[in-house]
Amino acid sequence: MLQQYDKRNNDIQIWVGDQLFARNEAKVSVFDSTVQGGDAVWEGVRIYDGKIFCLDKHLNRLMASAKAMAFAHIPTKAFIVDALMQTLKANNQKDETHVRLTLSRGLKITSGMDPRLNQFGSTLIIVAEWKPPVYPPSIKLITASQRRNSPMCLDSKIHHNNLINNILAKIEANFAGVDAAIMLDIYGFVSEANGVNIFMIKDGTVFTSHTDACLPGITRATVIEICKSNHLPIVERNVSITEFYSADEVFVTGTMGELTAVSEIDGRKIDQQHNESILQKLKEYFKKKTETEGTILNF
């Protein structure tokens, strides 16, 4: 699926550092760490009907990533929340909004890898775009040859901007004419798709991979929570691609697209075997959460 440009985003205000700029004026330096080495961490956050969904969980993950990367002068959560509220208020965005929250290691005094060259503290960037979660009813996947990082190489628990291995997997999907690519871990088990976590349902049980080699997604955690509180059996274990081929239902999860059904993997159709769709139930529970939970906007 290729996202389309939404004209409502022509005139949005974007937060960079400690102030708002008009879209065309919002810039970082060529000496910023994001440009120099993808040396930044990020979160995707969604606004539903006057509320920011799972804000605290996103901020905690952002802070944990920044700490793992040993960023200096990390803004406080209160500063980030205030900047986020100011940005949403400036754009009058109370719904249908996706926020890309980036924290870069900041400006360098000269080009180079060494974080000691970063002498101005980290840079906060908040891009809040009109982007309703409109996804196709189902998507097709292939398995990529590109593997997802293991903690032996680069821990996927750091939500960093150095997304090259996932981008290479997405390029494979594009060449294959499908929507996204499943990435295996270094042992050959399914880790996630290039930008979303992945689940399968078989004989009434929901399965997903451990988070050893994938991002511990917040939507993933919400789905697990929903299963547990509604007595739907949920198992986290190593799952192979062969098991996915003969699953009753497969779906992917992420803040951008919520829960999206998968109709085909590597040319194998995913045929729902039972009349009752568990995915449909999970979608309804998830919708209820987005309608009733979240941090209320202060404007």
Ligand code: PMP
């Ligand atoms: N995996 C990857 C690689 C991602 O970039 C994302 C999006 N942040 C996800 C999974 C989904 O995570 P979340 O549910 O927290 O949006």
